[in-house]
Amino acid sequence: MSSSEVEVVGVESNENREQKNEQVSNHSSVLSGNNISRQKLRRHDSLDMESRTFPGSTHASKDPTTSVVMHLAFQSIGIVYGDIGTSPLYVYASTFTNGINNNDDILGVLSLIFYTITLITLVKYVFIVLQANDNGEGGTFALYSKICRYTKVGLLPNQQIEDAEVSNYQMDFPKSSNVKMASRLKSKLENSKFAKLFLLLTTMLGTSMVIGDGVLTPCISVLSAVGGIKxxxxxxxxxxxxxxxxxxxxxxxxxxxxGTDKVGYSFAPIVCVWFAFIGGIGVYNIIKYDPKVVKAINPKYIIDYFKRNKKDAWISLGGVVLAITGTEALFADVGHFTVRSIQLSMCCVTYPSLILAYTGQASFLRKHNDLVSDTFYKSIPGSLYWPMFVVAVATSIVASQAMISATFSIVKQSISLGCFPRVKVIHTSTKYEGQVYVPEINYILMIACIAVTAGFKTTIKIGNAYGIAVVFVMTLTSSFLVLIMILIWKTNIFLVISYVLIIGSIELLYLSSVLYKFDQGGYLPLAFAVVLMTIMYIWNNVYRRKYKYELKNKISPENFKEIANGANLIRMPGLALFYSELVQGIPPIFKHYVSNVPALHSNLVFLSIKSLPISKVPLEDRFLFRTVEHEELNVFRCVARYGYNDLRDNEHDPFENLLVKRLKAYIAEELYLKSHNKPEETISNDGWGNENDGVEKAIQKQVEAIEKASRSGIVHLIGESEVIAGKGAGLWKRILIDCAYTCMKNNLRQSDKVFDIPHERLVKVGMTYEL
Structure with missing residues (x-):
């Protein structure tokens, strides 16, 4: 179909489109035996159109019912709050590392804990940050993806206008007084290479810090719980x-x-029992030891605390901040639940239980200053010690499990966005797509956790490292949130300034405090981050260079026809899927393949598996097809689009079957649209009846050809391109490509293992790119 024809169809009225949908439905009987899924007739899937305008999304999610929200709220208690829930095990011990010098210092620290949890966890995360989710997904990559969706700041040139259709965004800015500021900022970001690279590196830093949490959380949680056996x-x-x-x-x-599916339902009851215990014991301690401790709600005690202790009070903030460890999990795990369910469970269960627990411990310490190093277990009534010990160990395991699972999900997101080397991702649940297992990462985490636990031995030293990871991620989240407030939400500038002054100032104060303990264990998460960022940057940098090389050297339609019609080329039965990174055009490796193997299957699909910066792509929008210009060659281009939480393949609907089914539907639509876009004088005198009969026969013939080709055999052709630094490349480029990237690539899984392609139907095509 020509460009002009595409444009005409693209702007046709909704009434005409509905008439065509009805006509297609009337003709579906001919194709019913082939089980073709009839899609709506939309011409939004042209892969070679660079600029088009499309209507807004039709995939807005519906609000869940109250019963569903309540159910998810209960489940979220087990998955989301294990980390922050176990913080009472070690916060006071990490804050008063040198003992309690003044009894009123306890009130100052309790006041700090109360306002930190209230402002950062409750106000910032529960009521503000959760609203910045990306189509229901949270985390650093989700914030970056959301910004990329509204501004062209992505570094990989594979964005298509059609991709906007599968997200819930409206790109047109409303007319308001804040649009000018948003527009100026958007323009500066899009026109600055430095800003684009800085945003990507910042995202990698935040992601690396969260992975660092995946190492430190199991260490500090398990070590604190087991320490109670003393x-x-x-x-x-x-x-x-x-x-x-x-x-x-x-x-x-x-x-x-x-996987966590089999034991997932046991998580929530365990953590619920934990919160009931710490909340109940907190009330008991408040009544028994010092009910007046509740006066710490007055922020005056914070001021007095800093006046008395000055620098020591500032240093102690590194212990106070541990009260909000795991808060980032509220946002990172929102994709498994809903915003309302997490808000409900936090406000009704987690927040009151934590406040009561910390208040009860403070009341106990007012009478027992000398027991601060073992506050948690010393404040437990004797008869409850063993039940509390068992629940504490179980909850620490749950907290560790949550962060390990979150690390797997983050690595999966990073891979899908081209920011992490290829590793095997195993989906451990058919019910919950977000539950994944990454073997290589699992063993690396295990070795790191063992090394940290054996090396640091105490929760105080691990706490120093933990604090830096926690506050760094929170600060980066706030930075992205400010961009979202200005660019997307069009928030009033005075509210933005208020957020920066209140929340931003608190986080920067905590960040300065945890950095003070850099040499006391604080260097550990930064060392993790440097290693991970180096790996991510090297992989992403060369990944982008390869893509741009293929884009620059892609085969034109004219050259493709010349290659495909070569005198020595043999066409044989079957369907070939030729994998390529390109979403536009034909990759240069195809010419290399044909020149060495002068045989081509009767039907050929150039397939690009593309990851969109959103959580999930609806199944009906998964594939974009386009017939390569010379239709007689039976060659198609296809982009298979996936969100970072979509399954690549599953047992119920294998990838090959789904692709063939959608290809047949595309061919049927294509033929129907062409026949009904003919000028009136070309229509038969017999009327539309004979015309439709002819269309149905043509559709039937083409569909049967695809079915015959797929029955003859589907072959997967994968381009395994080797990359080397080009002639005249500098030393840095040679180290980057020839040493670092090549070393990682040679020691990691190949594409066929990542995509689960059957080896008996796999052909690898090798070619060297000089970058």
């Missing part, structure tokens, strides 16, 4: 506690391969 057995040594903790960690990582 209350029952005072003779136990530090080395034995570390050994028990390591054994639990090894078991925890060994069971990851089974």
């Amino acid at each position: 209350e029952a057995y005072s003779s136990i040594t530090e080395g034995q506690i570390v050994g028990i903790s390591i054994a639990i960690l090894i078991c925890l990582f060994m069971i990851q391969r089974f």
Whole structure:
């Protein structure tokens, strides 16, 4: 179909389109035996049109019912709050590392904890940040993806206008007083290469820090819980506690391969019992020891605390901030639940239980200043010690499990956006798509956790490292949120300034405090981040260079016809899927293949598996097809679009079957549209009846040809391009491409293993790119 024809169809009226849909439905009987899924007749899938205007999304999600929200709220307690829920195990011990000098210092720290949880966890995350989700997904990559959707700041030149159709966004800005500021900022970001690279690197930094949390959370949670055994057995040594903790960690990582689905329903009851225990014990301690401790709600005690302790008070903030560890999980895990369900569970269960727990511990410490190093277990009534110990260990395992699972999900997102080397991602649940297992990452995390636990031995040192990871991610989230407020929400500038002054100032204060302990363990998450960012940047940089090389050297339609019609080229039965990174055009490796193997299947599909910066792509929008210009060659281009939480393949509807089904539907639509876009004088005198009969026969013939080709065999052709630095390349470029990237590529999985392609139907085509 020519460009002009596409344009005509693209602007046709809704009434005409509905008439055509009805006519297609009337003719579906001919194709019913082939089980073709009839899509709406939309011509929004042209892969070679660079600029088009499309209507808004038709995929806006519906609000869940109240019963569903309540159910999800209960489940979220087990998945989301394990980390922040176990913080009372070690916060006071990490804050008063040198003991309590003044009894009123306890009130100052309690006031700090109260306002930190209220402002950062409740106000910032629960009521503001959760609203910045990307089509229901949260986390650093989700914020970056949301910004990329509204502004052209992505570094990979594979964006298509059609992709906007599968998201819930409206690109037109409303007429308001804040549009000018948003427009100016948008223009500056889009025209600045530095800003684009900075945003990507910042996203990588935030992601690396969260992965660092995946290492530190199991260490500090399990070590804190197991340390409580000293209350029952005072003779136990530090080395034995570390050994028990390591054994639990090894078991925890060994069971990851089974997934969290089988034990997922046990998480919520365990954490609910934990919150009931710490909340109830908190009330008991408040009544028994010092009910007046509730006066810490007055922020005056914070001021007095800083006046008395000055620098020591500022340093102690590194311990206070541990009260909000795991808060980022509220946002990162929103995709598994809903915003309302997390808000409900936080406000009704988690927040009051934590406040009561910290208040009860403060009340206990007012009478027992000397027991601050073991506050949690010392404040438990004797009869509840063993039940509390068992629940504490179980909850620490749940907290660790949540962060490990979140790390797997983050790595999966990074891979799908071209920011992480290829590793095997295994979906462990047919019910929950977000539950994945990454073997390589699992064993790396296990080794790192064992090394950290054995090396640091105490929760105080691990807490120093943990604090930096937590506050860094929070600060980066706030930075992205400010951009979203200005660019997307068009928030009043005074509200933006208020957010920066209040929330931003608090986070920067905490960040300065945790950085002070850099040499006391704080260097660990930064070291993790540097290593991970280096890996991510090298992979992403060369990935983009390869893509641009293929885009620059792609085969034109004229050259393709010349190659395909070559005298020595043999056409054989079957359907070939030729994998390519390109979403526009034919890759240069195809010419290399034909020149060495002068045989081509009767039907050929150039397939690009593309990851969109959104969570999920609806099934009906998964494939975009386009007939390559010379129709007699039976060659098509296809873009298979996936969100970062979509399954690439599943047992119920294999990828090959789905692609063939959609290809047949596309061919039927294409022939029907062409026949009904003919000028009136070309229509038969017999009327539309004979014309439609002819169309149906043509459709039937083409569909049967595709079915015959697929029955003859589907072959997967994968281009395994090697990359080397081009002639005259500088030293940095040679190190980047020839050493770092090549080393990673050679030691990681190949494309066929990542895509689960059957080896008996796989052909690899090698070619060297000089970048």
